[in-house]
Amino acid sequence: MALRERLQELHDRGLADIKKGDSLDRINEIRVQLLGKKGPITQALRGLRDVSAEERPKIGSFANQIRDELTAAIEERNQELKKAAINAKLASETLDVTLPGTPVAQGQPHVIQRIIDQLEDMFLGMGYQVVDGPEVEDDHHNFEMMNLPKDHPARDMQDTFYITPEILMRTHTSPNQARAMEAHDFSKGPLKMISPGRVYRRDTDDATHSHQFHQVEGLVIDKHVTMADLKGTLEMVAANLFGDEFDVRLRPSYFPFTEPSVEADITCFNCMGKGCAVCKNTGWIEVLGAGMVHPNVLKMAGVDSSVYGGFAFGLGPDRFAMLKYGVDDIRNFYLNDTRFLTQFYKRG
């Protein structure tokens, strides 16, 4: 048989074998057999020397072509078989994806902490500093510097845990107003601060009373701070904690350390202002007390009340949390039932 025909035949039979080959081993066998050093194509090419000089290049290039085609076919078949093998393997590895994942230990911040952090972040963004002060206070800072001299009737509003006649568990975070004003250098600009922390009152614990709770005090003192600024700031607090759809209203109130004093109400969550049992049919819920800092408080802290003034507010994260999440018993915050603690992870 002529060399060309033999090559053609090797080619055709080779392609057919490759196609039939059903394993990577078989294909490798075919490759060695066809294209190996001792394989028929190599052998056939050795017969070139019997071919005429003018035919030789043609046959040579034909042989190379056949070898390339077979090589490509082998490679292609290899890929097909590999892919089929992978598919078969993966098909055998199918899982029940609805089985639960492996638990990862993860704790939650306390709900009161969440509220405090949220308030801190908002006020930090508005250029306030966060300050703290002692939980065991002296009567001087807790009361006297807050314009609550001994025998002031408003002291009855804050039943106090005394340690000695002069030392007590702070009843509010307001003494941090005095401490911040005493420490602040007003030549360096305004004082803008909030002060979150634990406070204590001589109360019997029940669903709505706790001898320990939290407050966030706020204070801004500058040369021109207005009641309108207070109103705008409280509206920011309400929008930040509760959402834009809540309105704020101010009502006159009385605190010895502010004048004028106001109480701020926000739209009732439960009825959105229509009136319900939660809001005693008023459509409003009282959330915080505030006012313009009393000149006596400024004076006692060494601030010239004819030049400087400002506002202060105090709000209760416990009350906010109760309102916002519908917690019906304040003791939940301090008993730390894990079924309670782990509930508070949602964004809203």
Add this chain to the structure above:
Amino acid sequence: MKVSMDWLNEYLTLDVDPQTLGEKIERTAVEVDQVYKMSDGMSKLVVGETLSVEPHPDSDHLHICQVDVGEDEPLQIVCGAPNVATGQKVIVALPGAWIAGHHKIKKSKMRGVASNGMLCALQEIGFDEKIAPKAYDEGIYILPADSENGSSVFPILGMDDDIVETDLTPNRGDMNSMNGTAWEVGAIYGKTPKMPTFSLNEDGSRKVSDLLQFSVDETLAPTYKMRIVSGVTIQDSPLWLQKRLWEAGMRPINNIVDVTNYIMLTYGQPLHAFDYDKLSSHHIHVRLADEGEHLTTLDGEDRKLRDSDMVIADDKHAIALAGTMGGLDTEIDDNTTTIAIESAIFDPIKIRKTARFFNLHSEASMRFERGVNKDDNQNALDHAAALMAELGQGQTEQGTGVGSDTPVEPAKVSVTLTRINHVLGTQLTTDQVQTIFDHLNFPTDNDGETFNVTVPARRWDIHIEADLFEEVARLYGYDNIPSTLPYGTMTPGALTFKQRIIRDSRRLLEGAGLNQAISYALTTTAKAEQFMMRDSEPTELAFPMSTDHTTARMNLISGLLDDIAYNVARKQKNVALYEQGRVFYREGDAIRPLEVEHIAGAVTGTLTTKTWHAEADTIDFYGIKGIVDLFLHDMGLSEPVHYEATQAHAQMHPGRTADIYVGDQVVGFVGQVHPEVASDYKIPDTYVFELNLQALIDAPHDQQQYEPISKFPDVTRDIAILVDQSVTNADVVALINKRGGAHLADVQLFDVYEGVHLPAGKKSLAYTLTYRDRQSTLVEADVTKAFDKVTAALEKEFDAEIR
């Protein structure tokens, strides 16, 4: 104060519905607790006339009454009241009526006799026990004889009147009176109230100055006056007066006592009526009590007085606790004929202390505490005398006896328009501000800028500029004030280093699976003193409210164990908590404690639960230590952390507790709670740690610096050694590091084995040593040489057998 709309309408023509008025008062002046009628929730209560009253045949106390209720036929009603009699006008609850307590009246039979309704006592139609007149304590109420049968009882009893109940802040004592409330409501609506009038006829023949002498300490009673009304007959007050009292929540007693209360409600001036003839002398003293002096007050209590209590006394003894409660000996009784009426102003602080001490918070003491209008003191006295004389058919003796009469100058306060707008953030005009002062009835003049305001004595709460800002703001309306934010010099808002570490600490421990707890900082002294990291005296409350919360904590763990106990008692077996907060250390002689930030964790059970796929992550010493390791690693401290076994913590397991060191400073401890302590708390095995967070904040911290990643591969060698039980991992690692050579980068323990396959008292430890060279590829031979040195050292130092 419970404000009657009918009464308020005598002052002002308002033409406003009570709900709206309540809302307006709340927005402008003081909180309003509720707006209601006494008749709320009740219906079908009419006037009836008892045509006949027969004894019930089968009862010794029931009566069968035929009652005319204005219908064609009388109603038969069985009644058990002892005072029911023929010809009375009575309150009838018709069948289908609603009475107090959401109770519905139905036709029924009582011991076989049909009863078509009910004759009512005042208590049954909603009157509080404390306000229903005493005469009717035990029976049905008898209405005036001219009441029309079948008509509603509500108007007769004042129960259809709207009541606006205000909740006064301490500064608005002026609104503790109808006059003050009328001034305020007048200011809100821009109307001038008509104040009460009366005509006093001094028709007695005697002069009060001849009847009474006074010795008054003016510091105790700056104003002390008396009038005398003689020849009075003690009887019930007319119904109009009784209604005024019970609508205000006060109980009618008799015409004289009722007048004192009525005048107090009108003017806010508490009065007291003495039986003049019961005074042992006619010399009245206002003085402090002698320590231990006795006085029997109107309520029958024998009070042992203190030398800080103010009394009214005759020459012999105290006759009243001034401003708080009268004495029994000089009480008005049915035979009283001569009344000495006291109209005084007492030191509010003394009144408050006495009222608190004896727990005698009365309508009078509360008004004295919050202030009384000096301007109306004489009016109130005169009005009372006139009314007593009228209602008791007596004579007012001539003149007023004056024990003291210290004048009160009205406050004059100036304020400028600029300041008002500067503080309120408004753009009010002179006219607007002037109008507000006019509506308040504060005599005011202005020059277009400065307002000179004279504040009447009734508003003693106002004496500085800021008080006027408030008056302007509230009457202008808080709703009308714009909303802005403070502007001015920008200030940076950033947490301090300490605050950032505290925040990061929380996030770290949450990431490790612990939930944040907030426990009570006040606990028992015993618990406060557990788990302490240093010596300290307890900080204890002088007057605790409960035995569970007496002392400021000196550790956080005990609170967390309380929390775990709470959970365990509720079948929560797996609890992982941490708390960040302060402990309170006190030096022996210091009064104030030092407040130190701590952070602590407590875990019982498992951190993660067992599932179909994973074993439970049960806590043990190494589990809790891992959390501490992670925490301290992320604190980025400059000095190395190490742990040392300790038996120094009485509440901790002596073999499973370590002190935690940063450098050579102890910053906390970690381990298992002593099983006996756990058993006291009623909790299972629990692992805890507590760290002095303040010490970690104060410790030196590494500066963050990038460390280039080596381009050359690490070489590792494993080694397993058999050593004595007493050799610790820390000892071995220290030695390996010491002798490891320049390229030893890391030593990791990967196996510990103690057990039957080893000789007694021995354990096997296995480590991976990692060698690294940043400059070049490590040469095998060099590593082997370094490794051999380690092996030799271990053999030499610990008698280790290399395995």
